[in-house]
Amino acid sequence: MSARRKVLLKVIILGDSGVGKTSLMNQYVNKRFTTQYKATIGADFLTKEVMIDDRLVTMQIWDTAGQERFQSLGVAFYRGADCCVLVYDVTQPNTFKTLDSWRDEFLIQASPRDPENFPFVVLGNKVDLENRAVPTRRAQGWCETKNNIPYFETSAKEAINVEQAFQAIARKALEQDAKTSCDIGLEPNIPIQPEPAKDKSGCCT
Amino acid sequence: MWVQPSEVFFAPFWSVERANPFFSLQHRVSHKENGFVAKVLGTLDTVRESKPTPYRILLQMRTQDFMMSWVVAVGHSKEEIDYYWNWLDSNMISTLEAFDDNVEACSFARAKVESLVAEEEFRRSPADPEMKRFDEAERRFLETFKISSEERERLVNYFSCSHWNSKLPRHGWMYLTLNRLCFNAYTFGSELNIVLRWTDISHLEHTTFRMMDAIIVKSGKDRFVFCFISQQGERCFQQLQQLANECVQRHLKHTALPEESQNEVSRQTKKPSVRLLTQKTPIDKREKFLLKNKLDTKKLTEEKIRFFRLPKEELLHGHLRCSLHNPSNKEDAIHGSVFCFQNFLCFESKVRERMWIVIPLLEISVIEKATFSTSALYINTRNQICYIFDDLSNQRDFLWKLISDFLAKTSSTHHNKASVTPFEIQQPLHIQFPPPPSYFQSTSETERTLEEKEHAWEHHFNMYGRGVCMYRTQELWDLVHKGILQKYKPDIWMIFSGAIFYLNSNPGYYEELVMKSDETYLDSFEDIERDLHRSLPEHPAFQTDIGIAALRRVLRAYALRNPSVGYCQAMNIVTSMILLECDEIQAFWLLAALTERILPDYYNAKVVGALVDQRVFECLAEQYIPELHARLDSLGVLPMITMSWFLTIFINAMPYSSAMNLVDLLFYDGCKSLFQIGLALLDLNRAEIMKCTDDGETMSLLSSYLERITNVSNPHSVTRHGPGHTVGALANQPSIDILELIESANNRFGHVTNEMIEQKRNMTRIHVFKSLEESARKSVLRGVINGTLFTQTELEQLYQLFVDGVPEDGFLPISKTAGAPFKEQKVDCTIFCPLFLYLSGWSENEKSGEYGNELAMQAFRLLDTDIDGHVSFKELISLVSLLAKGRLQHKLVLLYCLHIMPALDSNGLPPDIPDKITTEDIDTTDKKDLTTTIEKEINACLERRKRETDFSIKFLSSNPPNLTMEQFFQLCKTVQHLSIIKEDNEELFRAIQEFIAGIIQEGRNNADSTNQQDKEVQQTREEILITSPAKDTLQLPTVESSEQSSRTSSSMNDFELVDATDIPHLITNNLSIDLEELTSGEGDTPENQVQPKNPSEDLSINPPTETQAASQTGKQFTNQYYLPPDWFITFDQFLAHFEQHAPLCEFLSELTIISLQ
Secondary structure (H helix, E strand, C coil): CCCCCCCEEEEEEECCCCCCHHHHHHHHHHCCCCCCCCCCCCEEEEEEEEEECCEEEEEEEEEECCCHHHHHHHHHHHCCCCEEEEEEECCCHHHHHCHHHHHHHHHHHHCCCCHHHCCEEEEEECCCCCCCCCCHHHHHHHHHHCCCCCEEECECCCCECHHHHHHHHHHHHHHHHHHHHHHCCCCCCCCCCCCCCCCCCCCCC | CEEEEEEECCCCCEEEEEECCCEEEEEECCCCCCCHHHHHHHHHHHHCCCCCCCEEEEEEEECCCCEEEEEEEEECCHHHHHHHHHHHHHHCHHHHHHCCCHHHHHHHHHHHHHHHHHHHHHHCCCCCHHHHHHHHHHHHHHHHCCCCHHHCCCEEEEEEEEEEECCEEEEEEEEEECCEEEEEEEECCEEEEEEEEHHHEEEEEEEEECCEEEEEEEECCEEEEEEECCCHHHHHHHHHHHHHHHHHHHHHCCCCCHHHHHHHHHHHHHCCCCCECCCCCCCCCCCCCCHHHHHHHHHHHHHHHHHHCCCCCCCEEEEEEEEEEECCEEEEEEEEEEEEECCEEEEEECCCCCEEEEEEHHHEEEEEECCCCCCCEEEEECCCCEEEEECCHHHHHHHHHHHHHHHHHHCCCCCCCCCCCCCCCCCCHHHHCCCCHHHHCCCHHHHHHHHHHHHHHHHHHHHHCCCCCCCEEHHHHHHHHCCCCCCCHHHHHHHHHCHHHHHHHCCCHHHHHHHHHHHCCCHHHHHHHHHHHHCCCCCHHHHCHHHHHHHHHHHHHHHHHCCCCCCCCCHHHHHHHHHHHCCHHHHHHHHHHHHHHHCCCCCCHHHHHHHHHHHHHHHHHHHHCHHHHHHHHHHCCHHHHHHHHHHCCCCCCCCHHHHHHHHHHHHHHCCHHHHHHHHHHHHHCHHHHHHCCCHHHHHHHHHHHHHCEECCCCCCCCCCCCCCCCCCHHHHCCCEEHHHHHHHHHHHHCCCCHHHHHHHHHHHHHHHHHHHHHHHHHHHHHHHHCCCCCCHHHHHHHHHHHHHCCCECCECCCCCCECCCCCCCEECHHHHHHHHHHHHCHHHCHHHHHHHHHHHHHHHHHHCCCCCCCEEHHHHHHHHHHHHHCCHHHHHHHHHHCCCCCCCCCCCCCCCCCCCCCHHHHHCCCCHHHHHHHHHHHHHHHHHHHHCCCHHHHHHHCCCCCEEHHHHHHHHHHHHHHHHHCCCCHHHHHHHHHHHHHHHHHHHHHHHHHHHHCHHHHHHHHCCCCCCCCHHHHHCCCHHHHHHHHHCCCCCCCCCCCCCCHHHHHHHHHHHHHHHHHHHHHCCCCHHHCCCCCCCCCCCCCCCCCCCHHHHHHHHHHHHHCCCCCCEECHHHHHHHHHHCHHHHHHHHHCCCCCCC
16 A cells, blocks of 8 residues: 555535635634635635545645625536535525535536535534524434535634534545545545444534 | 619510500519429529519510510519509500500600609619618518518628538528528528527637638537638628627626617617718618618727727717827827717827827817818817817818817806715725835835836826826826826726716716615625625725725615626625725726726626636637646636636735736726736746646645735735735745736737737627526526426427427527526516417417417416516426326326416406516406405415425425316316317217216305305305306305315205206306317317217307307306306315216326427
8 A cells, every 4th residue: 555646635615605614714724713804706725634544635625706606617616526515604594595506506517426425514604603593403404315414513713613524524525535536447545434424423513 | 663664575484464455464483483494593593692573564565576575663572563553554554545556655654654763763762772782682581581570580781602511512691680690592492591599609610611711600519601702701700790799798688689789779870870971971861771880880889989998878970080299299190090979089099009089078178270281170178188180181170060069069068066975985095094104114215216107107297188188198008007106096097997987977976876775775785795894804994994884885886886797706805906096986986897898797697707708818828828728728727716817806816005006907908908917927937837737736836926926116015815825935935026027918918909808708708608508507407307207308308498489480589588697597478378388289279279378377377486477497397297297196286276376367368467466457357355365375375385395296285275166167168178189089078078067066065065054155145146156256165164065065955046967068068069169160170079968958058259268158157057156166076076087087198298309
């Protein structure tokens, strides 16, 4: 296993405008939070090296524009994604409702090989706020109907659950990466993880 | 029409229709007829431009030895020629017969016709030959493609060309109209017609094909090659492009109605139209101005308006060559052209951008004919700028008169309204939030450069004037490219973006919008609010409410001005940048200039404009830096990185103080500066980019480069922003001066012009439009595939049909679907109904065509669950899928549900506006209460359904309300009409009769039992006369009670006057008579299909003749036989009865839509 190729995992963060995509990414990568972000136009990315089960992988996290009219631009960014993170704001029910269309749109534009089993992770952000409006059960329910998407509740501001969520995302992505490299005939360089995200220990309640 | 008599000698292709001793009426052998001659003639006709008129009248002179003939009248139609023939017959023949000598008679006749011709010509305005030819072509076009005038398809231009199909060319004519491209070729009996809508075209290319000038048109999978002889190809291509683009833009602007565009065009030319002033011919009063000229006019006007940054509504009156004296050097005359607009006088030098001026006519104070030359003119403006135009030759007087007329009209109107604003207008934010004092530790060197700069600017202003009317020179261009001094920024931005004209002509407009925005609420306000603090957070002005409030006002006002754009992210960033330098009114108009003119459609739905420019940028990159482009293309980086460049004018990508210089350029130079800078950025990083191995690396490279771009002369910059990729590492890398970047962009890519970009935009707009449509299609299809019984291919066909509409006579209608572009398309009832009939096969069956329409309306309402007057594809599919593939059970539910709608009122007429089944509609009927009750019920029912996502079970899961008698009769009618499709099926017919009879009995039982239960209804029963059968259905029992009542089915009520067992016969008789009437009326159905089954029928019932017969029958019937007014049946009863009749079930399950190949 010495000739392992360098693993680059591409993760796409999607969700409505203002749910905190940029903040989550920055909290995870740079461990800081600020209110001074500009609205993301087009897309931007950060990279982070992570250890997953003794393997060093590079995560390339893509942050996208949230306004609906930018949706059609996705096709350029989604190419070769290993995992898609859907973010909503727990204080804004509308941002939860649109998850469906974000997921659909992603699947249409990225057209992965096996759309049914493409890894998604859902994050309910801003749990630090008082005026929560989307109950955990509702979000979990939705995730279950969509082929058991792992669900996390996070706060980019307070750094709640961000690390755990991205760990799970990395695992999912790695799993997917292994699958796709198998498909294209590369040597399977990592053992496929035995269902790592099944347990919902990472989820807060 | 009468024609100048001309002699004819030989007439092989004409056959005589009528004749008398003097005249003969002939018609030309048409290529539509059979026979060799006809074919030869047809071929000749298509090749020749002018086709002889098909009818003519000859004057014939017979003497003993010879015969001579003259054409005296021609006609395009039988009617036309008959008119002349009859005129001759009644006015001439008797006179001619009075002549003794045949020769004399003929010469009289010729003279008479000549005078008639003269008279006719006098009445008509003189038509130039080109007009005539065009008329001819238009007629030929309309004839060939059988376009009814109703369709209002107007010919724009026509070209002779040949179409290459596989190996053979077919010569013919290409016709361009506002909506379509048509081609017709006719060679020896085989005709080829091509009709493409502009919206179908996905690709246009001008190229060479087998050494010939050719245009390639792609539409879907089809590819057409048209070849041109002579130089027509280029011209044709331009026109194709223009028309296709107009069409796309119409779609974008959401005004897809062709009439509107025609109006737009004609409005433009109603005023004096563009032409060279040197042209001698005055614009005559001819109403009919060639459409193609209008389009040419429009094109030139648009081009010049863009160049001079004038308001979009401006009209170009004309242009003429002249020269302008250079104020810095009296000896120097700059050659160019002067353009007269409605409100502006503009000059453009022949040498590109050497000098140009824009003078609002209102600014002119003095206009004088120069004394030193006969062709020179002085013009002076209010702020004392003087121009000397020379070399006007003989046009000087004309120009002088034009301008002085204008001034005479408007001299006194110089509005100076000082309106009181209800809120404080925010002044440029940089005044209130100056850079921290630490920045002023500037060295003496920077101070000196600033001073030098200011001096240079002042010098230019002194020499060339200041304000709108200033001479716009190459020197100014140099100055701007070095960065506009802060104090001049607002003026220069306003003047060169053209925003100043809008501001001046709309005083108080912004303030009004701001006031309005306090009272109104738009969805986009929420988006605005969310982004206010995410605009330019690094600047102190936007860390306080002062900047935020101004930004909010401007963005909201703009959203109100332009609802189709509303608010798009990136507008906040650009606006906050402008607010730093300008007051908020200026900022508003600058934002408008950006979104409406400089960066068109950028912030539109789906940011179409930015997508177009991305493609344009890639085209340019491919052209100028091919190697680099190939590399970037393989990495797939460009589309990712350029989006933010274009949308935010690089503000998101580089420090804003550096981006500020690019904003200067953008307002001064137009969009080309963005492209030049973009290309330069790539070019400067060439070596590094070539080394990159993946997209991420390239993006990091470019973003870190951009972040290092600083503005040395304006050190207000060091603040960092955004997620830094290389935070920390930046300090070690050298910074790049923005001015160097600008200079390098000019040197390397200065030849990229705005015109070039505009042309490329036109080329790519269609592609972008098509690909967005494609992705919308995909997502709509994906949205329905899971809930339907159709296969993917079937769905695709259906979608195409849905979007295209039902073809009429082989012509696809101009797409009229509504809905935001590139979102789910919707159709209203005028499109839905034909579609429904087409799909259900109803249109094939003419006998019940009219009734089909009614049913289609019902279906429309059933589907229009959100009552917005439109049906989406998803909604349509839910119906069609049941029709085509549903099980019997599903179809029955559908059949039932189609009739619970409150639709057909007593007149049998569906309300006109289906989307508004509100009280206004109901008022027109006499059953207001009933309708509202049902309305409520239906709405509740619809509400319920709306919540259910899986629509294929939508109809099943709902619990439909009961049917009233009238509704049931309607249903019977539907079944009857459906059964006509199946001819000669007596068994089926009997089953229908029995079914109806059964139901009627059941309904009566229902009513009785309800009545028995409810004693209060007793009174109603005593009222023997029923005014309207439906009125009393007010006491419509609830579902629960009816179910109970149906269980407690009671005995016959003694109160009825007719034996209940007769009723089924009577009603079926009625219906069958009705049916017979219908079928025999049409004539071609066997009479015996419908036979009255009961010999003892009551003939006193007159068979109704109208299509709404059934409902009338029902009413008549009720009136005569006193069916209980509260007659009703439940859904379960309906089902149970229906399923008892095997032939009926069989029939319904077989019934399917037929037109899916």
